[in-house]
Amino acid sequence: METLPPTLNLLFRSSLESAPSFRSPRVSLLRRFFIGCRFVASAAGGFCAGAEDSLLSFINGKMKATDVAHSIWKIVIRGGDTVVDATCGNGYDTIALLKLVADDSRRGCVHGLDIQSSALENTCYLLRESVAEKQRELVKLHLLCHSRMEDILPKDAAVRLIAFNLGYLPAGDKAIITKPHTTLFALQAASRIIASGGLISIVIYIGHPGGREELEAVLSFASSLAVEGWNCFKFETANRSTGPVLVFIIKK
Ligand SMILES: C[S@@+](CC[C@H](N)C(=O)[O-])C[C@H]1O[C@@H](n2cnc3c(N)ncnc32)[C@H](O)[C@@H]1O
Known part of the structure; x- marks a missing residue:
């Protein structure tokens, strides 16, 4: 596994609170x-x-593929759930998840991970711009590789959904990108912690270098899961060779 950055939990009252606009x-x-x-x-x-x-x-x-993923999330997530955004990026998925877990119980929690502090800053900014403070408190951001998601989740956490939106940060450095081997480690970790009835949702872009290899890694992982315990689905456009692919892994 490649050298990973140290864990740094970034809560909303941290220095990121005053991140520059964007x-x-x-x-x-x-x-x-x-x-x-x-x-x-x-x-x-x-x-x-x-x-x-x-x-x-x-x-x-x-x-868009991401909108389809969000609509599937709505079916799976209930207010009060714990979920993980394994690739925060600019925060759009984090917000979509937050809206689904937030309810009066205030027990809901979104753990967001990314290896780029600029991505977490963007996510913080988007949250501050579009969500009330009470809801924002339900989000915990971590500067951490998603292969290490088990390090930041409470041992007894029943995780209802883990979302991956693979690739590079839009409008960011295209060289910093999800990689097949860490994605595979992350999917293995996700499969250990996802609750029964929960969903691992993956959007894979194959139009950039390395994207197709990453798709192969995801599909090889999904197809290795025993049918007795898992339902795995793949959605792709048959006549658009570089279109995004959606993979849903559901724990029975
Ligand atoms: C396509 S973007 C995610 C888009 C995002 N979900 C959104 O709604 O804007 C992919 C993100 O994955 C992050 N990333 C790359 N490798 C990672 C890793 N090993 N662990 C966690 N995040 C990673 C990148 O820094 C980038 O921000």
Whole structure:
């Protein structure tokens, strides 16, 4: 494993607080196809109920892969849950997760990880701009490689969802990028801590150097999981060779 940066928990009252600013016939056919998918998925544990509209929008080119992932998260996450954003980046996924775990119980928690302090600064900034302080307190940011996520989670934490949005920081240094071997270690860690009924959600971009190798690593991991304990799905565009790929790993 590559040399990893030291753990640094960045809470909101830290120095980052002052970070600088910054129905056509075709659709009917597709709909029937996804009703079929839903039936199959329901038989496998009821995971996909309600998600077919998002998938339809994805394959019609009207929805981004990340938006599809967010709509699947809505089905899985309940208020008060503990979740992990394994690649904070600019914070859009962190915010989407926060909105789903925040409720009156105030027990919800989003642990966000990234290896770049600039990414955590961007996430902090976005949170401060768009979320009330009470909700922001439910987020804990860690400057840490996601392969070490077990280091920062309470031992008894029932983690409902772990999200990976792989690749490089948009508008950041494209040389700092997720790598297949650390992603694999992170997926192994995620599989040890995800709760029963929980989801490991992965968005993989394959248009950049190393992206396809990372996809292979993710797929090899997902396909190694025993069907008795896991449901694994992959969504990709068959005729767009560099389109993002969505992988969902659900613990039964
Ligand atoms: C595509 S961006 C994430 C986008 C983000 N989720 C958002 O909503 O803006 C990928 C991020 O993964 C981070 N990253 C790269 N290697 C990592 C690692 N080993 N552990 C944690 N984060 C990593 C990068 O620094 C980058 O910010």
